Amino acid sequence: MQALPVPGTERYEVELTLDGPGGVTGECDCPYGLEGNFCKHLVALGLKVLAERESLPRQRKAARERAQDLDGWLSALSKDELLALLREQIDEDRQLRRRLELRAASVRGDLAAVRVRIRGLLDVGPFAQYGYVEYADARAYADQAGQAVSAIRALTGSGRAADAITLAREAMRLLAEAAESVDDSDGWLGQIGADLADAHLDACRAARPDPEQLARWLVGHALGDIDDGLTDIDPLDYEDVLGEEGIAVLWKSAVEAWRGNRRGWAEKYLMERLAKAGGDVDAVIAVHAADLSPNGHTHLVIARELDTARRPDEALRWAERGIQETRDLAAVDTALVDYLCERYTQADRLSDAVAVRGDHFRARRSLTAYQQLRAAARAADCWPAERGEALALLRADAERRQEGRNGDPVLVDALLDDKDVDAAWQAATQTGGHDRQWLALADQARPARPADALGVYLRLAEPLTKQTGNAIYERLVSLLLSIRDCHRCLETEDEFAVYVTALRTAQKRKRNLMRLMDEQGL
Incomplete structure (x- = not known):
């Protein structure tokens, strides 16, 4: 692994591994590199390494010696000297101070102090200009927010998982509120949200909270509107924590919420997720059937669910019902029409397929x-x-x-x-x-009706001679080639020569057009 200074407009941490098991690999914390790509910064570092390859052994040796010297010096310091050094760093590094204060509060068992410091880590204030965190500062804010997740994980690791659950839920709400004021184009907060969800699940597995209360919280979280997708928690991930008792409450709460708002997207999604996990096809169908779309799309979804459950007769009836209940066949989901006609064809009901296609065409x-x-x-x-x-x-x-x-x-x-x-x-x-139809007509008719096709090509070419632009020139040259073919069929090449000469004279200032005509021998 090698780290060398590389000039640039932004500061990124770049690590290049030269002799790993996979050959040359690397990591960079620029947006493109974080997606797993070998970014330009890694390339730049690689080029610098190649340029200085003769000095690499010496630089590596010097780096090892510096690390050994530092470790030896720190080991030789007394407790008071180390404390003085640490206090000096705390005074200079606000982030280090916050991390250590949070760790100290956790060790003391001071939940109030930990809560205050987590709130501070999720506060956008220090990064916001005019109340909003711009793109350039979003990474720094996300790094600070990530410390809140680390603190919650530390609570679980120190045997205080119940406190970690409480603080994780508060942090989810705070992060969702903060996201409204952050330009998260690179998805930093989305990753923090996912990490926070994982920390909450780990804490629940360690603390084993009351399954009924957990089930109700999971349903409320799934149906709430403050999360904004940052902590996309799947209640079924908690199955081992909920147990049979909790799963029953989860199902009951989801059903109650869905019955209260059958058209709510979140309610429908949660019910569908639970029903599919439980293998209850009829429940899945009931969810969809409660809010049928007017273009037949939902009927198609139900039909496919029934196909998967190997209930083809019911699937066909739902598809037919979708066509029958669609108020405007012109707006019907064409995938439903295709599905139904395919099923009719498979069943050798060809006349029924023609009838559906005919109705659809007429609409x-x-x-x-x-x-x-x-x-x-x-x-x-x-x-x-x-x-x-x-x-x-x-x-x-x-x-x-x-x-x-x-x-x-x-x-x-x-x-x-x-x-x-x-x-x-x-x-x-x-x-x-339309002109495009006349062009297609001329192209198809040219072998048998060259004179008619010639008239079309000449008419279409004329307005193009008054326009400019490379795309226009390409279209005009294409038409000229077709005009030439017509004259050849009519044995009137002399007329074409006169036409092209006149065209060149009139268009001689259009150099790109002249070049294209030269390339085609026009």
């Missing part, structure tokens, strides 16, 4: 719904009839759009997707089409 009339209807109808060998009805609807949409009414018709897209180029061309001519 939504999108290209995707058209494609799904086509796939289902082909499998049921009834696509010609279904296609006729579907296209009639899309044609009516296109005509309404032509009259200035609202709508986003997909008639041309559907015909193109069917590879019916002639019908798509006719539809676009009669009812209009």
